Amino acid sequence: MCSMASNKDDRTFVTALARGLAVLRCFDRPRIELTTAEIARRTGLSQPTVWRLCYTLIESGYLVRAPAGAGLRIGAPALTLGYAAARGLDAPALALPYMQRILDRTGGSTTLSVRQGSEMVAVEQLNGDFVVRDQPIGWRAPLDTVSAGLAVLAALPATARETAIAAIDNPDAARRERHLARVDTAVRDFARDGTVRLGQILDGRYTAVAVPLFEKDTEPKQQWALTCGALTSSWTSKDLDRAAEVLIETRALLVPAFAALAE
Template sequence: MEPKGKRETSVTALARGLSILQCFDHPGAQLTVSEIARRVGLSQPTAWRLCSTLIEKGFLVKAPGGAALRVGAPAMTLGYAAIQGQDLPALARPYMDQLTAEARVTVSLSLCNGTEMLAVDQTIGSFVVPGQPIGWRASLASSSGGLAVLGILPPDQRRLAIEKIAAQNPAAWPRRKARIDRAAAYYADHDYIIVTDMFDGQYAATAIALIEGSGQNRRYWGLACSGLSTTWNEEALKPVGERLKRIRDLLQPAAAAMSVPAG
C-alpha cells in the first residue's frame, strides 16, 4: 500500500550511486574514495559503503595498486550499448522535448560548419523565430548556439573563425565583435550565454556548447533556448541557462565517446 501524503519519487541511495559513477567523466579516470566523497558531497564512510556496493556489482573495480577505483566492465558495457546506433541529435532530443514541455521555450540544436551553424533539430515552444526551420544556416556571430561554440573553440580555431567572420562583412564587424566579446565574457562567468539583442532585440536566447568526439576529431554543437524578449529577459533566462548546463553535463560524456563521421 502506498503511504499517505506525497509519494516519494526518488531513491537517495540510487541517486548517490549514480552520482558516484558520473565522477568518472573521462577515459581512464581513477579516483580514491576521498576524492569521490569530496566530488559528490558525502562523508567518506557513506561514500565507501556506496563504492563497496558498486564494486560488489562490478560497476567499479580497484585500479592497479589498490589505492584508487575505476569504472568496471558492466558500467562501460551499458554506456557502449546506449550510444551504439545513435547520434548526438537522437541523444539530445528527449532532453529538448522535456525542456520545451516544462519551460515553453523553443529549443534548437545546431552544428558548427566552418563559420556557420546549421540547424539540425528543433522543438517548438510558445514562440519560434520565423524563417529559421531545420536546415537554416546562420553565422557563428548571429546565432546564440554559434556564440556559445565560439566560447569553447580552441584558441587557434577561434581566431581563424573570427578572422573569416570579420572579412565576410566588414561593415557589420564592429557590432558582431561586440556581441562575440560579450558572449565570451558571459560564458566564462556562467558556463552558458544569454543574448538579448537578436533580430533587433525582438527575441532573446540562452545557449551552451557540446563537443562530439575527442582529440583532433571533434564536432561542435550549440544547444539553445529562445523566446520573445518581452517574456524572456535576462533574469527569466538564467534558470533556463542553468537547466541547459545540467543537460550538457548529462550529454557531454556520451558525446565525447562518439565517433565523428568522416568528412
C-alpha cells in the same frame, strides 16, 4: 564537479540513487581511475557517504577495484549500459530526449546545432510556445550572430577562436566591431557561468541562452551547441536563469557522450 540532480519537492525522487549515479558520472576518459577522496571532491559528498555508495556499486559490479593502487574503475555492467545506449545512435538521436526535457522544464524552444565552417546549422529543433518563422531544421547563421555560434566560439581555444572569427564574411566595419564585442562578452559570460546569452535576436524580440557540447579549450572535429530560447516579452530574467540552469545540467550529461560518439 559531477553535478547531482535534486528535487526536494518531488517525493518520488530517490536521493540515494541520484547520488550513486553522480558517482558513476565522475568517471570519464581523462579520469578512468579515481579514489574515493577524489570522488568526494568531484561530487561534493562526504567521504563516508562516498565510501558507502562505492561499496554498494562494487558489490553490484558497477565499480571495480583497480589492479594496482587504491583507485576504482567502471565495471562491466556500467560499460554494457553505455554500449547499449550509444550503439546505433547519432548526435541528434542522443540529444533529442534531453531536448524534450529542456522544453518540458522551461517552455522554451530548444535547438541542437553544429558548426560548419563559419556558420551554425540547426539539425534538430523542438518548438515551445512560439515558432520562429523561416527557421526550420537546416537553417544557417554566421557564428557571431546566434547564441549557439557564440557558445562554440567561447569554448574554443583562443587561437582557434581567432581563426574562426577571421573566416566570417563581414565586410561592414562597424557591424564587425559590434560583433567582435559580442564575442568578447560571450567569452566572459561562458568563463563566468558556463552559458552564453543573447537578447538581440530578430530585432530584440527573441532571447536565447546556449551552451557548447564539448569541453572548454578543446577543438573537436564536430562542434555542437544546444540552445533554449523564447520571446523576450514572455521570458522574465528568472525564466532565463532557469533555462541557463537546465542547460548547464544537460551539458554535464551530454559532453562526455558526444565525445564518445566522435571516436
